[in-house]
Amino acid sequence: xxxxxxxxxxxxxxxxxxxxxxxxxxxxxxxxxxxxxxxxxxxxxxxxxxxxxxxxxxxxxxxxxxxxxxxxxxxxxxxxxxxxxxxxxxxxxxxxxxxxxxxxxxxxxxxxxxxxxxxxxxxxxxxxxxxxxxxxxxxxxxxxxxxxxxxxxxxxxxxxxxxxxxxxxxxxxxxxxxxxxxxxxxxxxxxxxxxxxxxxxxxxxxxxxxxxxxxxxxxxxxxxxxxxxxxxxxxxxxxxxxxxxxxxxxxxxxxxxxxxxxxxxxxxxxxxxxxxxxxxxxxxxxxxxxxxxxxxxxxxxxxxxxxxxxxxxxxxxxxxxxxxxxxxxxxxxxxxxxxxxxxxxxxxxxxx
Numbered sequence: 001x002x003x004x005x006x007x008x009x010x011x012x013x014x015x016x017x018x019x020x021x022x023x024x025x026x027x028x029x030x031x032x033x034x035x036x037x038x039x040x041x042x043x044x045x046x047x048x049x050x051x052x053x054x055x056x057x058x059x060x061x062x063x064x065x066x067x068x069x070x071x072x073x074x075x076x077x078x079x080x081x082x083x084x085x086x087x088x089x090x091x092x093x094x095x096x097x098x099x100x101x102x103x104x105x106x107x108x109x110x111x112x113x114x115x116x117x118x119x120x121x122x123x124x125x126x127x128x129x130x131x132x133x134x135x136x137x138x139x140x141x142x143x144x145x146x147x148x149x150x151x152x153x154x155x156x157x158x159x160x161x162x163x164x165x166x167x168x169x170x171x172x173x174x175x176x177x178x179x180x181x182x183x184x185x186x187x188x189x190x191x192x193x194x195x196x197x198x199x200x201x202x203x204x205x206x207x208x209x210x211x212x213x214x215x216x217x218x219x220x221x222x223x224x225x226x227x228x229x230x231x232x233x234x235x236x237x238x239x240x241x242x243x244x245x246x247x248x249x250x251x252x253x254x255x256x257x258x259x260x261x262x263x264x265x266x267x268x269x270x271x272x273x274x275x276x277x278x279x280x281x282x283x284x285x286x287x288x289x290x291x292x293x294x295x296x297x298x299x300x301x302x303x304x305x306x307x308x309x310x311x312x313x314x315x316x317x318x319x320x321x322x323x324x325x326x327x328x329x330x331x332x333x334x335x336x337x338x339x340x341x342x343x344x345x346x347x348x349x350x351x352x
Contacts, residue, residue: 003225003289007034011221014044014075015068018083027087040194040219041089043126044075045142045169049098060122077125085134093167093194094126096142101171108146119144120157127161138164140194146172148184148341155188165192175202176329176348182206183333184341186214194219199292201240201317202326208299209309209330214337225292229284234272237261237291239317245273261290306331 010031012018017027018041031039051058051073059067062078077095084092097118102108123141130139141163145151166185170178178195185193193215195207199222211218228235232246237259245251251269263286264272272283295316302312310327317323332347 001226001285002030002034003285005034008037009040009219010034010036010038011040011042012087012089013042013047014080014083015047015066017041018087019066019068024083024086038090039087040221041080041084041087041092042196042221043080043093043095043142045093045096045098045144046197048073048075048096049100052100060118077122077129080126081129081133084130084137089137091138091140091164091194092130093140093142094130094163095122096144097122098142098169099144099146099172102146109150112145112150115144116154116157119154123158123161127163131162138192140165140167140192142166142196143168143181148180148345151181151184159188165194166190167194167196169196170198170203175200175206175326178203179206179210179326179329179333180341180344180348182210182214182218183337183344186210186337187341191216192219193217194221196221198222199224199240201295202319202322204240204292204296205299205303205309205313205326206330208296209303212300212303213334220296222292225288226285229281229288232280232284233288234269234284235288235291237294239319240292240295245269247273249273259287259291261287261294263287263290306334 012027017023030036047068048058051068057072059072059074060076061074062076064074066079067074075095080092080095097115099108099111099115102111119142127139127141130137139162141158141161143151143154143166145154168178168181173181182193193210195203195218198220204220207218207220225235228242232244233242234245235241236243251273253268253270255269257264257268263283272280275283298312303309306327309330310323313323313326314320329348332344336344
């Protein structure tokens with residue numbers, strides 16, 4: 001399912017890629033085939049998140065093997081470190097227990113506190129085991145919270161740990177909220193950040209701006225390129241919005257092909273629509289991946305200053321209101337980046 005012959009950066013997880021010798025061997029072969037330059041080892045937190053939603057029995061026992069079966073899941077910091085020692089990733093995350101997507105404030109507070117003990121304990125254990133067994137592998141600690149206040153509590157409890165940056169899932173946050181969190185990370189001296197699970201145009205815009213002006217680097221990952229393709233989804237190369245091109249969709253033949261990726265060359269929307277399903281999915285995976293990477297590169301190259309960045313965003317996306325909100329947020333962040341984060345919070349209420 002590689003989107004192209006060569007993939008520079010690949011994210012793998014403990015369960016799918018390190019659960020046994022066969023999986024590890026296949027993963028290393030994948031890296032070699034794709035000529036991968038850097039691979040990132042996720043902890044398995046997403047699988048814990050899914051296991052909780054499916055009401056599986058959740059165990060954290062290093063004395064027993066990694067398990068992710070129909071009814072049961074077992075993972076511990078020791079499993080994460082053991083996998084890292086064998087896969088030798090260029091960067092890894094500590095084991096985390098993701099907070100669920102909850103709308104009401106009271107429910108969010110309860111969920112954060114319910115997971116806080118696990119996340120602090122597992123971060124401490126993973127960091128200690130990393131120092132003992134593979135200190136050469138950079139470690140990111142995942143942030144599992146909903147608010148800056150909750151993050152402040154979590155950070156107080158893990159700030160003494162030896163680590164190389166933070167990672168943060170985005171399923172509960174809008175782009176302006178992501179920007180506010182990233183500013184706080186910057187104020188605390190963090191230099192490396194990975195944003196888990198998003199490739200939306202505006203989120204990539206936030207990541208590009210912060211990578212250009214605040215951090216040593218910002219990483220992102222997503223399965224959108226693959227999942228969209230499996231559902232006949234074609235990502236617009238300008239703003240990454242999804243367009244359905246299933247066999248039942250009527251397409252205006254005069255609609256020009258605006259994509260310049262190597263996979264859409266000499267193709268029309270109709271010809272793509274009429275491909276056999278397996279061929280269509282293969283093409284869409286490759287196209288979707290290519291345009292996400294190209295959009296990220298373009299965003300970074302045009303984030304030199306806010307005026308140029310706004311002009312670029314308006315050329316690429318029709319969402320003028322959203323762009324206006326985002327530029328306002330980034331302007332405030334740039335202006336008040338050395339101020340107390342609480343000074344900025346009121347300005348963001350109407351932008352999120």
